[in-house]
Amino acid sequence: MRGAEMRNGLGKLRLPRPFAFSHPRISPSPHLRYIGPMPELPDVTIYVEALERRIVGEPLTGYAILNVFALRSVEPPLDALVGRVVRGVRRLGKRIVIEFGDELRLVVHLMIAGRFRWIPATSRTRVPARIALAELTFPTGRLVLTEAGSKRRASIHVVQGADALAPFERGGLEPLDATPDTFAERLRRENHTLKRSLTDPRLFSGIGNAYSDEILHRARLSPLKLTSRLSDEEVTRLFDATRATLIDWTDRLRAEAGDGFPEKVTAFHDGMAVHGRYRLPCPVCSTAVQRIRYRDNETNYCPRCQTEGRLLADRALSRLLKEDWPRTVEDLE
Numbered sequence: 173m174r175g176a177e178m179r180n181g182l183g184k185l186r187l188p189r190p191f192a193f194s195h196p197r198i199s200p201s202p203h204l205r206y207i208g209p210m211p212e213l214p215d216v217t218i219y220v221e222a223l224e225r226r227i228v229g230e231p232l233t234g235y236a237i238l239n240v241f242a243l244r245s246v247e248p249p250l251d252a253l254v255g256r257v258v259r260g261v262r263r264l265g266k267r268i269v270i271e272f273g274d275e276l277r278l279v280v281h282l283m284i285a286g287r288f289r290w291i292p293a294t295s296r297t298r299v300p301a302r303i304a305l306a307e308l309t310f311p312t313g314r315l316v317l318t319e320a321g322s323k324r325r326a327s328i329h330v331v332q333g334a335d336a337l338a339p340f341e342r343g344g345l346e347p348l349d350a351t352p353d354t355f356a357e358r359l360r361r362e363n364h365t366l367k368r369s370l371t372d373p374r375l376f377s378g379i380g381n382a383y384s385d386e387i388l389h390r391a392r393l394s395p396l397k398l399t400s401r402l403s404d405e406e407v408t409r410l411f412d413a414t415r416a417t418l419i420d421w422t423d424r425l426r427a428e429a430g431d432g433f434p435e436k437v438t439a440f441h442d443g444m445a446v447h448g449r450y451r452l453p454c455p456v457c458s459t460a461v462q463r464i465r466y467r468d469n470e471t472n473y474c475p476r477c478q479t480e481g482r483l484l485a486d487r488a489l490s491r492l493l494k495e496d497w498p499r500t501v502e503d504l505e
């Protein structure tokens with residue numbers, strides 16, 4: 173299993189080197205292509221919009237649970253949704269919520285390797301059984317939840333009631349709804365490295381390893397800078413960079429997807445400035461992008477744009493900071 177994971181670049185957060193996208197496809201099969209880190213706010217937003225166009229106003233006519241690990245809730249059963257019309261689709265942190273009537277909701281978390289595939293009603297395409305977790309059938313088509321690799325992390329919950337989403341709410345501020353003041357308050361509420369604060373779902377919603385690298389590069393701030401040490405001007409710069417990065421990428425992915433269903437969903441994208449670009453030139457100053465590795469993950473930064481030319485030591489530093497990095501995949505969710 174481990175071999176398969178390595179081959180597909182799945183199941184681990186670490187990006188394969190040399191980077192998969194700069195080389196020919198690992199596999200000609202679309203579901204085996206490189207799938208990077210967990211989808212974040214822009215990626216999930218594009219999924220939500222594509223789903224809205226296809227299933228809002230449509231009744232769920234059937235379903236299949238193809239992997240018993242996928243469905244994590246017992247009550248209410250999925251049967252309770254059959255025959256009901258989808259009222260809305262929305263993002264909750266990095267999760268996707270499909271809303272039915274009577275406060276019934278289906279909550280999907282893609283985690284690292286979970287993805288959706290949309291099979292139009294006119295198509296006979298079959299999704300390979302080994303990656304299919306669940307299927308929801310609508311008159312317009314079938315929505316298949318897949319997960320590549322051997323780890324079963326993606327999940328579906330069916331919940332009902334006004335407070336039923338509370339367990340899924342991590343409390344993070346929505347970065348695109350934030351004002352400069354609420355953003356600053358949230359950032360300074362706890363003293364952490366910027367990398368940790370931006371990616372902590374209790375502090376900010378929908379930002380993970382990839383977009384935090386891009387945000388910090390845009391803000392010209394070190395990932396290791398402590399939030400207690402930020403000047404007001406730096407906080408403003410970070411606020412602006414956060415909005416600009418997330419909005420730009422959402423717009424860009426929206427344009428790429430067009431009317432189609434998003435297929436290459438990953439929080440790594442070719443046009444990124446530093447994320448996943450170790451040793452490649454910074455698009456602003458051409459300095460080689462650097463990295464700090466920690467556990468199975470890494471953060472990328474430009475030493476000229478972000479750290480006044482200093483190289484941040486790798487192993488020793490990550491050991492020192494081990495309490496102040498996103499520790500596990502679950503920490504990043």
Ligand SMILES: [Zn+2]
Pocket residue numbers: 454455456457458459474475476477478
């Ligand atoms: Zn640079």
